[in-house]
Amino acid sequence: MARPRSRHQRERRARFWKGLFKFVVFLGLIGATAYYAYEAGTRLSAQEIADLKSEITRLSESEQAQLTRSQELESLLTEARQTAEDYRLRYEEVAPAAVQEVLSEVREKMNEGLSADRLAFVVSQAHPPRECSDTETRRFIAKTENYDGANTWVRFDDAITVSGTGAAANEGREQWFDPAEPVTMTFTPLGEDAQTVQGELPLQHSMVFKGKEYRFTAAPGSRGFIEVTADWCDYSAG
Structure with a gap:
């Protein structure tokens, strides 16, 4: 009876060691997998930390x-x-009070919307006082x-003749001109070529003749008439 028990013990012992070996292998696989996951996670975390630091x-x-x-600006x-x-x-220390x-x-004026170009033009047109005529309207x-x-x-200062041509009123059926249509104004200095200005009334024109500057403004008058207002001053180029 002793021999069978010994064989049975050997078989149990063999099964035990075989099971233990499988368990150890299983633990080894789990350990290897865990280690690999740990190493991969560690490397990934280290890279992320490095990227974040950068x-x-x-x-x-x-x-x-x-x-x-910003500080420089x-x-x-x-x-x-x-x-x-x-x-x-x-x-302000050196400029005259009048200039200021x-x-x-x-x-x-610029704050009110007037352009610098317009102000410059107005200043350029300013001249010292000159000998001028009274204003005449004809x-x-x-x-x-x-x-x-x-x-x-009409003639002004016995020197400049002014005339004008327009379109007949009432679609060309009347003798008098239509003041709403463009006209042609003609200014003829005595003995010289005429100067013309075209457009809708009122129209302005200036010219220099024999040492005088003549300034004209033409506007509609009573039916059929054009009224011209003029004055003239001694001419000074400066």
């Missing part, structure tokens, strides 16, 4: 660069304002395709 460094450098540039703006203020103070008053008026009948008779011109 991004933080980049953003910090960019923010510092922007801060530096602020410094330049402060310097520009100070320079402008210095020039203003220097100007004129510039103040100019700034006010009228004449405008010529049309239906009328070319008497009283179709």
Whole structure:
């Protein structure tokens, strides 16, 4: 009976060691898998941490660069304002009060919307006082395709003859001109070629003749008439 028990024990012992071996192999596989996962996760985490540190460094450098540039621009703006203020103070110290008053008026007009070009034109047209005539107003009948008779011109200062031509009113059926249509104004200096101006009334024209500057304004008068207002001054090129 002793031999069978010994065989049975051997079989049990063999099954035990075989099971233990399988268990150890299983644990080894689990351990290897866990180790691989740990190593992979560690490497991934390390890379992410490195990327984040790099991004933080980049953003910090960019923010510092922007801060530096902002400070530089602020410094330049402060310097520009100070320079402008210095020039203003220097100007006020030396500029005559009358000039300052004129510039103040100019700034006010520009603030109201008047352009610098228009102000410059007005200033350029200003001249010292000159000997000028009184304003005269005369009228004449405008010529049309239906009328070319008497009283179709006027003369100023015995030097400049003024006439005008327009379109007949009522779609060309009347003798008198239509003041809503364009006209042609003719200004003829004595002994010289005529000058013409075209457009809708009122029209303005100026010319220089024998040392005088003549200024004209033509506007509609009573039916069929054009009224011309004129004055003239001693001419000065400056």
